[in-house]
Structures are given as structure tokens and as C-alpha cells.
Amino acid sequence: MRDITKSETSKEFQFSHRDFERVRGLIYKRAGISLADSKEEMVYSRLARRLRATGISAFSEYLDWLEGDLENTEWESFTNALTTNLTSFFREEHHFPILAEHVLKCEHPVNIWCSASSTGEEPYSIAMTLCEAFGTLRPPAHIIATDIDTNVLNTAARGVYGADRIEKLSSDRVRKFFLRGKGAQDGYVKVRQELRDLITFKQLNLLADSWPISGEFDAVFCRNVMIYFDKPTQGKILKKFVPLMKHDALLFAGHSENFLYVSDEFRLKGKTVYELANASSRGRAGSGQFRRGSV
Ligand SMILES: C[S@@+](CC[C@H](N)C(=O)[O-])C[C@H]1O[C@@H](n2cnc3c(N)ncnc32)[C@H](O)[C@@H]1O
Structure with a gap:
């Protein structure tokens, strides 16, 4: 026994x-x-x-x-x-000015996939960046935000957070992008509807054989999730990103994730920002025919 x-x-x-x-x-x-x-x-x-x-x-x-x-x-x-869902607004802040510069060079509408969106702070940070880059609450852009965890996706879609979650944001961002709760909602903030309208939330398991997602994206965020996977799994996922990305798309990784050791499909463009290794050979010629990213 x-x-x-x-x-x-x-x-x-x-x-x-x-x-x-x-x-x-x-x-x-x-x-x-x-x-x-x-x-x-x-x-x-x-x-x-x-x-x-x-x-x-x-x-x-x-x-x-x-x-x-x-x-x-x-x-x-x-x-x-x-699952471990740690996240925050504008986490790894250096990525967002790079995204802002990139989207201004993209064809419209700009399509972005946030592939491990957790409770929503990351896709909303992307949405705020798009609004700031285009100078409007209705930028010509769409974000698909996915995660395996249905609880965090529900929180994300609601867009309601404890006010402490936005303490580090500038007063300008808070004023532009959040509503403060009153009465029973005191101590909470809600992301403005215009930002929520930019995002479609959907469950997606990065490990699944087929993903309920299509289209070609201008940027893919895959941050702080690959660390939970072993190298062969990371390699498989990176390979599946390639056909979903436009030739000049950017892939954003987390601070402790290095994709160069698991895939030769990508090359480093900046600090934890990757581009397709064969970006130039895929060329710009067909870019007018690219489909809008969709679920
Ligand atoms: C630590 S959070 C990172 C959140 C955000 N990307 C960030 O960097 O702040 C990791 C997220 O990956 C999600 N995740 C874990 N395994 C996954 C899988 N197989 N497919 C999709 N998402 C997964 C978890 O549910 C969790 O929300």
C-alpha cells in the first residue's frame, strides 16, 4: 500500500x-x-x-x-x-510607440490579433494606441483578442476594472478612455464603448490544430504566454502565425521570450519585436488583396 x-x-x-x-x-x-x-x-x-x-x-x-x-x-x-493571467495596461510599454508608428504605415483597415489577451488590459492598450495614433476614437482598425480562458474573456468583454488598475496611466488617457463608476460602481472604471467596439473577443486555444480565425494581420501580440509552453510547442505555434501575417507584419513577444531559438521563420527587428524572416520575398505586390482579419 x-x-x-x-x-x-x-x-x-x-x-x-x-x-x-x-x-x-x-x-x-x-x-x-x-x-x-x-x-x-x-x-x-x-x-x-x-x-x-x-x-x-x-x-x-x-x-x-x-x-x-x-x-x-x-x-x-x-x-x-x-492558467496564469497576470497582465496590466501598457505592460512592456516600449512596444506601443512601435505599434503606433507601424499602424500609420499600414493599409486600412488595420488588423491586429492579440493572441493571449487575458482580462483585456493588453487589447485595450492596443486600442488606445490606435486611437492616439489616428487621433480619433474611431480609428480604421479592428482587434481580435483571444485567450483559452473563458473567465478572463468575460472580464475583458465587460471592460470594468478596479480603479487601481489604471493608477499608472496618464490623466489624459484616463480622461479620454475611461468612465468612472458612481454609487455601487464607486472604485471601478469602465473602458469607453468606442474602445470596446474596436475589439472582438473570442476563445482560442493556441495549441488547437485549427484556429477559428482567418485573415492577414498587420501585427500579432503573443506576449507572456509562450513561456508556459515547451520549445516544440512554441515552434509549432510560430509556424502557424506565418500565413496569418502580412508580409511586413510585426510580432510582439514578452520580455522573457526569445523566438529565435525555436523558429527560423522570424527575425528580430527590435527589443522583443519580430518580423517575418522572408518579409521582402513575400513582397508588397499583393497587399491590396489582403483580407480583413476575422473570426
Ligand atoms: C500571463 S498572461 C499574459 C497576458 C498578456 N498577453 C500580457 O502579456 O500581459 C497569459 C495568458 O495566456 C493564456 N493562455 C495560456 N495557455 C493558452 C493557450 N493554450 N491558448 C491561448 N491562451 C493561453 C492564459 O489564459 C493567460 O490569460
């Missing part, structure tokens, strides 16, 4: 190292997320909530239930529980 460790017995739910290994295997297969050994406690606390919510008393039983039915709606909550 297997020994039960002291930490297992002191927990609300039995959680063995084997349970952790099973979770690791399942989330890797489903979302491409590689969980390090150090994430055992995190996995316990996040999934313990799901056991409470479903009334299941042991991890092994919960995992058997999931594995036994690929159509189980609990898969969505399981995945949502294991």
Missing part, C-alpha cells in the same frame, strides 16, 4: 504526487502548459476550489471523472483554473 505523506493528511482533500503528475499531463495535452515541479502547491489550491464546487472529495476521483469524459463541461473550469 502507498504511504500517505504528512502534507497529504493535513490537507482538506487527498492530493498525492501522482495526482499532480496526472494534472500536469492533462493540462499539457489540453493547453500546452508545462507545469514545473514547484507548482504542486499552486495546483492543489486552484483545483481544490473545483473539488469544492463539484462536491467531489478526492483529487483522484475528480481526475477520473474528467478523464472519463472528453465532453465533460468541467474541462473548461479545469483549464481556467490552471
Whole structure:
């Protein structure tokens, strides 16, 4: 019989190292997320909530239930529980002036894909940048914002944030792009409707064989998500970006992500900004026929 460790017995739910290994295997297969050994406690606390919510008393039983039915709606909550959604408005700020300069050179309408949009701060920062670049709240542009996690997409679509989330923004941006809540909404801000109108939110798993998205984009944001994937997975995803990008499109990566080691399809253009390696050979000639990015 297997020994039960002291930490297992002191927990609300039995959680063995084997349970952790099973979770690791399942989330890797489903979302491409590689969980390090150090994430055992995190996995316990996040999934313990799901056991409470479903009334299941042991991890092994919960995992058997999931594995036994690929159509189980609990898969969505399981995945949502294991994603890490840290983000902020104008995170890695140096990207936004580069985007502003780039979009002014693009044909209209400008199409941008934000591929791990989390709770929305990133696509709204892109939208604000577009408004500022074109000097209007209705720039000739569209943003598709996707994420695997349906909870964060709902938050993003609502566009309501604690006022502390915009403390670091300039007063000019706050005035132009946010409404302050009153009464029950005191302490909250809402992104203006014009910004929300620029964005379509949609669930998309970067690991899936086919993506519910088409068109050719002027820029793709893929920031702080590849770090959760192993190199072969990163390489596969980068390869799939190529046909979705215009010849002169930019790919924005997170501060600790280096795509040069996993793909020869891209070359570095600036700090964590990439362009297609064969940008010039794909040429400008056909650019008038490019389709609008769509979902
Ligand atoms: C740390 S957040 C980064 C958010 C934003 N891009 C930024 O840089 O601030 C990572 C996001 O990637 C999403 N994610 C994880 N695995 C994914 C997958 N397989 N497909 C799509 N999105 C995924 C998570 O749900 C999470 O919202």
C-alpha cells in the first residue's frame, strides 16, 4: 500500500504526487502548459476550489471523472483554473510607440490579433494606441483578442476594472478612455464603448490544430504566454502565425521570450519585436488583396 505523506493528511482533500503528475499531463495535452515541479502547491489550491464546487472529495476521483469524459463541461473550469493571467495596461510599454508608428504605415483597415489577451488590459492598450495614433476614437482598425480562458474573456468583454488598475496611466488617457463608476460602481472604471467596439473577443486555444480565425494581420501580440509552453510547442505555434501575417507584419513577444531559438521563420527587428524572416520575398505586390482579419 502507498504511504500517505504528512502534507497529504493535513490537507482538506487527498492530493498525492501522482495526482499532480496526472494534472500536469492533462493540462499539457489540453493547453500546452508545462507545469514545473514547484507548482504542486499552486495546483492543489486552484483545483481544490473545483473539488469544492463539484462536491467531489478526492483529487483522484475528480481526475477520473474528467478523464472519463472528453465532453465533460468541467474541462473548461479545469483549464481556467490552471492558467496564469497576470497582465496590466501598457505592460512592456516600449512596444506601443512601435505599434503606433507601424499602424500609420499600414493599409486600412488595420488588423491586429492579440493572441493571449487575458482580462483585456493588453487589447485595450492596443486600442488606445490606435486611437492616439489616428487621433480619433474611431480609428480604421479592428482587434481580435483571444485567450483559452473563458473567465478572463468575460472580464475583458465587460471592460470594468478596479480603479487601481489604471493608477499608472496618464490623466489624459484616463480622461479620454475611461468612465468612472458612481454609487455601487464607486472604485471601478469602465473602458469607453468606442474602445470596446474596436475589439472582438473570442476563445482560442493556441495549441488547437485549427484556429477559428482567418485573415492577414498587420501585427500579432503573443506576449507572456509562450513561456508556459515547451520549445516544440512554441515552434509549432510560430509556424502557424506565418500565413496569418502580412508580409511586413510585426510580432510582439514578452520580455522573457526569445523566438529565435525555436523558429527560423522570424527575425528580430527590435527589443522583443519580430518580423517575418522572408518579409521582402513575400513582397508588397499583393497587399491590396489582403483580407480583413476575422473570426
Ligand atoms: C500571463 S498572461 C499574459 C497576458 C498578456 N498577453 C500580457 O502579456 O500581459 C497569459 C495568458 O495566456 C493564456 N493562455 C495560456 N495557455 C493558452 C493557450 N493554450 N491558448 C491561448 N491562451 C493561453 C492564459 O489564459 C493567460 O490569460
